[in-house]
Amino acid sequence: MSDTNAPDDAESHPTESVWMSTTEPTSYPPLDGDGEADVVVVGGGITGLTAATRLSEEGADVAVVESGRIVEGVTGRTTAKLTLQHGLIYDHLRSEFGAEKARRYADANQEAIETVKERVDRYDIDCDFDRTAAYTYTESTEKRAKISDEVDAATALDIPAAFVEDTPLPFDVEAAIRVEDQARFHPRKYLLALAETVEDAGNDIFEGTKATEIKSGDRNRVVTDRGTLTADAVVVATHFPILDHRLFFSRLYPHRSYVVTIRTDDAPTEGMYYRAEEPERTIRTKVAGEDDLLIVGGEGHKTGHGDSKERYRRLERYADEQFEVESMPYRWSTQDYGTPDRIPFVGRAGPGTDGVYVGTGFGGWGMTNGTAAGELLADLALGRSNPYEGVYDPTRVSKSSAKKAVKENTQVAKEFVEGWAEGLLGSGTVTPPAGESRIVRHDGKPYGLYRDEDGELHAVSAVCTHMDCIVKWNAAEKSWDCPCHGSRFEVDGDVIDGPAVEGLSNPGTQE
Ligand SMILES: Cc1cc2nc3c(=O)[nH]c(=O)nc-3n(C[C@H](O)[C@H](O)[C@H](O)COP(=O)(O)OP(=O)(O)OC[C@H]3O[C@@H](n4cnc5c(N)ncnc54)[C@H](O)[C@@H]3O)c2cc1C
Ligand code: FES
Structure with a gap:
C-alpha cells in the first residue's frame, strides 16, 4: 500500500488520457464551402483513419470529416491493447456461430495486429509498438473451469493459447489463458502519423466540421455545418453511426468504463491482462513506452447508470491494494458500444443508402476490430470484396440477439x-x-x-x-x-x- 490517498484524492487528478497528454493537438482546417472526393470518411478515430489510410494507399481521392479534432474520441482514451483475446469469447462464439465463423473472427483480429505492424514499419512510425502476451485471468475457483473451456475452444480454433497458473502480475491468480504474439502501442502516435500520410498523398482532413446528414442519390452528399461534400462512397466511422437506417440504437449497448494510470516500481513490463469476472479489471503494461507506468481500468457500467466519482474511487483503491503505487498521474473515462452477440456491425448502411458504409459496436475491442473494420469499409467503398464481410455482417441475426x-x-x-x-x-x-x-x-x-x-x-x-x-x-x-x-x-x-x-x-x- 502507498500513501497516494487514492480513495479521497479522486477529484484532484485531471481527467485526461495519457495518450492525449503525451502528444501535440492537431490543427487541420475546417471544410470551407462545398467540394467533392471519391470517398468521404466521416469520423477521425481508429476506424475512420484506418479506412482513409487504406483508401489513400489505393490511390483514391479521400476527404476525412471530423467534428472535433482527430483521435480525441474514444480512440484517444482507450487502453490500446492490440489483441484477438477479447475476454472469454471463443467458447461463446463457437457455440453461437460455429467453429468456422469463430476462427474467422480470430483471424480478422490477428490480421489487424499485423496490419498495424506493417504500417508501423512502412511509415517508420515511432509509436511504442511491441509484442507481448495477452492474459485473461480469474481470481475465483468457480471460474477456473471457464478458463479451461476457453483454452480448449481457442486451441481448437488454432489460436496459440495456453492454460497457466502463474502470470507476471505481482498478485496470485487462480488460472489464466495466455495468448502469445499480441501487441501494445501508443494509439495517437500511430494514428496521427497515418493522418499525415493521408494528407501527404494529397487528400484532405477537415477538423471542426460536423456531418449533419447524408443524402443518397446518383452520388452521395455529406452535408456538414461547413459545406457539402459529394462523393461516390461514404464511410461512416462516427463511433455511434450518425445514419441509423438499421436501427442500431436498439442493438447497441453503451458501456462506460474508467481508467487510472499508476507509477510503480513493481509494475510487470510484460503482458496485458483482463479479469474474467466482475468487477471487471483491465491492466496494461509499459504505457507510453515507460516501464514503470501501468494502466488499471474497469468499473464499467451502462452509461447513465453509475456514480462516476465512486467508480474512480473504487478503481484507485483497487490499484492501491494490488501495487506499490508511487503516484497516479492520469485518469479518464470513456464509453464503447457492445452488440448482443459480441461481434461488431460493419458493412452496408442499410436500405436506400447505396455506397454508404458503417462500422460500430466494437464492445471495448476496437483497436483490432476498428482496424479490421477500416480495411473492410475501404474495400466496400472501392467496390471490392473482403474476406471478413460475413463475420461482421450488420444484418445477421444470432441466437443471443433477440x-x-x-x-x-x-x-x-x-x-x-x-x-x-x-x-x-x-x-x-x-x-x-x-x-x-x-x-x-x-x-x-x-x-x-x-x-x-x-x-x-x-x-x-x-x-x-x-x-x-x-x-x-x-x-x-x-x-x-x-x-x-x-x-x-x-x-x-x-x-x-x-x-x-x-x-x-x-x-x-x-x-
Ligand atoms: C475504457 C476503454 C478502454 C478500451 N481499451 C481498448 C483496448 O485496450 N483494446 C481495444 O481493442 N479496444 C479498446 N477499447 C475500445 C476502443 O477504444 C474503441 O472501440 C475504438 O477506439 C472506437 O474507435 P472509433 O474510431 O469507432 O471511434 P472514435 O475514436 O470515437 O472516433 C469517432 C470519431 O467520429 C467523430 N464524429 C462523431 N460524430 C461526428 C459527426 N457528426 N461528424 C464528424 N465527425 C464525427 C468523433 O469526434 C470521433 O473523433 C476501449 C474502450 C474503452 C471505453
Ligand atoms: S433516448 Fe436514446 S440515447 Fe437518449
Missing part, C-alpha cells in the same frame, strides 16, 4: 417511465448549490440544472433528443448522460456521444 434485445429494451422502457416520473414529479423548482445539479420542472417540462463552481447556473432541457428519455447528471465528467441508449451532452447541451445528433435545447445561462 433475448438480449428484449432485456435491454425492457430496461430502456423502465428508464423512460422512471425518468419522466422523476422529471415531472421530482425536485420541483429548487435550484442547486455550486457544484451540484438538479432535474427540475418548469411549465410542466423537465429541465436539467447545473451550477458550476463559479456560481453560474446552466440550464438545459432534460429530454434526450434521441428518443425522449430523461438525462442524468454525471458528476465526474460534468455531462448529462442518457440512461436509455447512452447519448451524452455537455453542460450546455452540445452532443458528446450519440445516438443523439441534436443537442439538448438550452434556455440559457444565468448568474
Whole structure:
C-alpha cells in the first residue's frame, strides 16, 4: 500500500488520457464551402483513419470529416491493447456461430495486429509498438473451469493459447489463458502519423466540421455545418453511426468504463491482462513506452447508470491494494458500444443508402476490430470484396440477439417511465448549490440544472433528443448522460456521444 490517498484524492487528478497528454493537438482546417472526393470518411478515430489510410494507399481521392479534432474520441482514451483475446469469447462464439465463423473472427483480429505492424514499419512510425502476451485471468475457483473451456475452444480454433497458473502480475491468480504474439502501442502516435500520410498523398482532413446528414442519390452528399461534400462512397466511422437506417440504437449497448494510470516500481513490463469476472479489471503494461507506468481500468457500467466519482474511487483503491503505487498521474473515462452477440456491425448502411458504409459496436475491442473494420469499409467503398464481410455482417441475426434485445429494451422502457416520473414529479423548482445539479420542472417540462463552481447556473432541457428519455447528471465528467441508449451532452447541451445528433435545447445561462 502507498500513501497516494487514492480513495479521497479522486477529484484532484485531471481527467485526461495519457495518450492525449503525451502528444501535440492537431490543427487541420475546417471544410470551407462545398467540394467533392471519391470517398468521404466521416469520423477521425481508429476506424475512420484506418479506412482513409487504406483508401489513400489505393490511390483514391479521400476527404476525412471530423467534428472535433482527430483521435480525441474514444480512440484517444482507450487502453490500446492490440489483441484477438477479447475476454472469454471463443467458447461463446463457437457455440453461437460455429467453429468456422469463430476462427474467422480470430483471424480478422490477428490480421489487424499485423496490419498495424506493417504500417508501423512502412511509415517508420515511432509509436511504442511491441509484442507481448495477452492474459485473461480469474481470481475465483468457480471460474477456473471457464478458463479451461476457453483454452480448449481457442486451441481448437488454432489460436496459440495456453492454460497457466502463474502470470507476471505481482498478485496470485487462480488460472489464466495466455495468448502469445499480441501487441501494445501508443494509439495517437500511430494514428496521427497515418493522418499525415493521408494528407501527404494529397487528400484532405477537415477538423471542426460536423456531418449533419447524408443524402443518397446518383452520388452521395455529406452535408456538414461547413459545406457539402459529394462523393461516390461514404464511410461512416462516427463511433455511434450518425445514419441509423438499421436501427442500431436498439442493438447497441453503451458501456462506460474508467481508467487510472499508476507509477510503480513493481509494475510487470510484460503482458496485458483482463479479469474474467466482475468487477471487471483491465491492466496494461509499459504505457507510453515507460516501464514503470501501468494502466488499471474497469468499473464499467451502462452509461447513465453509475456514480462516476465512486467508480474512480473504487478503481484507485483497487490499484492501491494490488501495487506499490508511487503516484497516479492520469485518469479518464470513456464509453464503447457492445452488440448482443459480441461481434461488431460493419458493412452496408442499410436500405436506400447505396455506397454508404458503417462500422460500430466494437464492445471495448476496437483497436483490432476498428482496424479490421477500416480495411473492410475501404474495400466496400472501392467496390471490392473482403474476406471478413460475413463475420461482421450488420444484418445477421444470432441466437443471443433477440433475448438480449428484449432485456435491454425492457430496461430502456423502465428508464423512460422512471425518468419522466422523476422529471415531472421530482425536485420541483429548487435550484442547486455550486457544484451540484438538479432535474427540475418548469411549465410542466423537465429541465436539467447545473451550477458550476463559479456560481453560474446552466440550464438545459432534460429530454434526450434521441428518443425522449430523461438525462442524468454525471458528476465526474460534468455531462448529462442518457440512461436509455447512452447519448451524452455537455453542460450546455452540445452532443458528446450519440445516438443523439441534436443537442439538448438550452434556455440559457444565468448568474
Ligand atoms: C475504457 C476503454 C478502454 C478500451 N481499451 C481498448 C483496448 O485496450 N483494446 C481495444 O481493442 N479496444 C479498446 N477499447 C475500445 C476502443 O477504444 C474503441 O472501440 C475504438 O477506439 C472506437 O474507435 P472509433 O474510431 O469507432 O471511434 P472514435 O475514436 O470515437 O472516433 C469517432 C470519431 O467520429 C467523430 N464524429 C462523431 N460524430 C461526428 C459527426 N457528426 N461528424 C464528424 N465527425 C464525427 C468523433 O469526434 C470521433 O473523433 C476501449 C474502450 C474503452 C471505453
Ligand atoms: S440515447 Fe436514446 S433516448 Fe437518449
